[in-house]
Amino acid sequence: MNSHPDSASVLPSKDLVILGGGLVGMTLALAAAKQGITSHVVEREDPADLTAEGVDGRASAISAASWNLFANIGLGDVLAPLGCPIESIAVTDQHKPGRIDFRPKANEGTLGRMYSNRDIRLALFEAARHEPNIAWHTKADVVKRERGPHGVSATLSDGRVLPGNLLIGAEGRRSPTREEDGIGLVAWDYHHTAIVTALAHDRPHDNVAWEIFYSAGPFALLPLLDLKTPTASGRVHRSALVWTVPTKDAAGVKALSDGTFVAEIEKRMQGMFGGIELIAKRMAYPLTYQNATRIVGDRLALVGDAAHGMHPIAGQGLNLGLRDVGALVEVLAESMRLGLEPGDAQVLKRYENWRALDNFTTMSVMDGIVRLFGVPGRTASAVRRLGMGAVQRMPSLKTFFMNEARGLSGQLPGLLR
Template identity: 70%
Template sequence: MTGNDSTDKRDLVILGGGLVGMTLALAAARAGITSHVVDRADPAELTAEGADGRASAISTASWNLFANIGLGDRLDSLGCPIEAIAVTDGMKPGRLDFRPRADEGSLGRMFANRDLRLALFEAARDEPAIAWHTRTEAVRRDRGPYGVAVELSDGKVLKGSLLVAAEGRQSPTRDEAGFALARWDYRHRAMVTALYHEKPHQGVAWEIFYPAGPFALLPLLDAPDGRHRSALVWTVAEKDAAGVIKLPDAVFLAEVADRMHGVFGAIELAAPRMSYPLRFHHSGKLIGERLAVIGDAAHGMHPIAGQGLNLGLRDVGVLVEVLAEGMRLGLEPGDAQLLARYEKWRSLDTFMAMSVTDGLTRLFGIPGRLPSAARRLGMGAVQRLPMLKRVFMNEARGMSGKLPALLRG
């Protein structure tokens, strides 16, 4: 654990030191904003080899954020560029291809979550503006007109001007504040792993829609031994999930190969298999008295478009910009007008992105020949309309809407 004693008052008390919480602490530090970061996990366990085989798609806007807070050099060689996205309805004819112009760069980059964590944690250890409290959690949160105080399970009391909830989907801080959630369960489960495959992926991400759920292959860097790799996110109905989880590896791989139609040749497992339930939630409020909610604590969505983490990183960019501008004018980080500005800026953008993702999930989940034919007709129309494809690509790159400075180039 790093950090000072309990009298050390800082601008922010950030509960949750995961990818979004720690990015906030670093981005805030670059703007001269100090923070306490509290996380109940042990960083060594989170970054242990093999602890988390997941990978994340980092949009162009999110990459700009990482570069702008000084992580570009650490991360540059670790991400695999997404050069194109192929969208298909069950591998039938009429696929949709998104490929940016040569001057636009890639559609994003795929990173192992472990590599992102290592870069963030190394930078945080060297940053005096961050006091990092690990293997402990908040047991009491007090918010009042003059500031916030958080008592930790180890007895320490942390003080600040603004409390930030970045604890993820099950955020106790959000729930304690009484924020209403719009939520539903897709009754689907994501099967997540990584695959070695015979043919190179050439930077193409595949989004294959089946009535039972989407099946995504996302390009990863070749392994150190030169073998080609992709991340797999296979959505199965909850009623079938227990059976799929129990499958021996060889049978699981046969099922995966069946859905890949040989696009990458022979395959084998490259990471442990994990699974998690897919649910949607959207917090009706993002702020309270001296409280801001960010990342999965505010919004959880279907992984179909790979935008969950990117939405959280947009929250970070907006919150830091709003706070830094306010503090330059002499306002405190916990000032109600600043928080209202954050909520207004984020609410619409988040709701739009989540509505589109939810709509896609439902549209492609309608079984039958007629809906499939209609989807392929629609995809064919989009394929022939460069302007419409540009809108979709800007959305995928995170470059649409009003962007905070940290997410611009």
């Protein structure tokens, strides 16, 4: 039997072969397409399944810089009415005195916007369908990846071969592309699990994102737009919940009856939004830290969770991936205008150098916060609240943290400005 692919099964070559068509992979394909850069995008799942009601109940905080990226690639009009502005962030240690409030000045805009992942996916997928620079291959499994001196290719299980110039791993934390290249990980397990769902409540959230720290783990309430149709009990205000519990307790928490689960949430909310009810199914995600020892190889670049995965404590994971997208597209577009190939080693080195410091700094800060607030005991709590009170009284420090939350610090790619 001839092992060489039939010439009819080799598709036209593209600049990029993007493995993984999720939030980061598809944003990359669209951002590249706007610069005239072509791509094959391979996604294992069926887009209809990924965007079905109730499949992914997660919501993401989109920073100001990430919002600029979406607007700059033509998604602003579609996404603008779907996101809930985050006008301030309240950080508290178990509701005790000494909290911090991050609230920008009136002329500085919001700290970001909360979106359901489903809404972002729908907007990305709809745009991809109409983009001639994107060849989108769904329900497709990659069985072979090849990289050589003159190009790359991905072979699908149905025999089709997708040739290109640069291979991009965007498959998420368990990226087979990263593993196949032998790229190592600096990684550890937090031994915590995030329980994610959505709540309807009596009182409005006033566009405030709450991060409430308990010794067992953070408890975050993130503002979402009001429901268009009230619940059976007449509630329209809603928030996303990310409740971090020790992994040994996660199965038990997930198995609680709705009534008992709501009672546990009410205990931690202390009546701040009045009566509450569950309006989405509960999902559980183990929390780990992982950072690739490098994010490029021969004709290879990693983006998003394939390159770095972090604790969701400040909602920066997706935003970090979108900064990868902005930097990579800028480096590729500038280099290709100079006549260099996308897979050129010096092009990829520039991308890696640009992202290295931001990735390391952001992930180290978030890991430090997780560890600081995870120290149990009254003394630790008192020290934390003393520190938080000091930050509350220092406008310059609060501005620094707000710029970090907005994604506006460091050397920003043009697409994120």
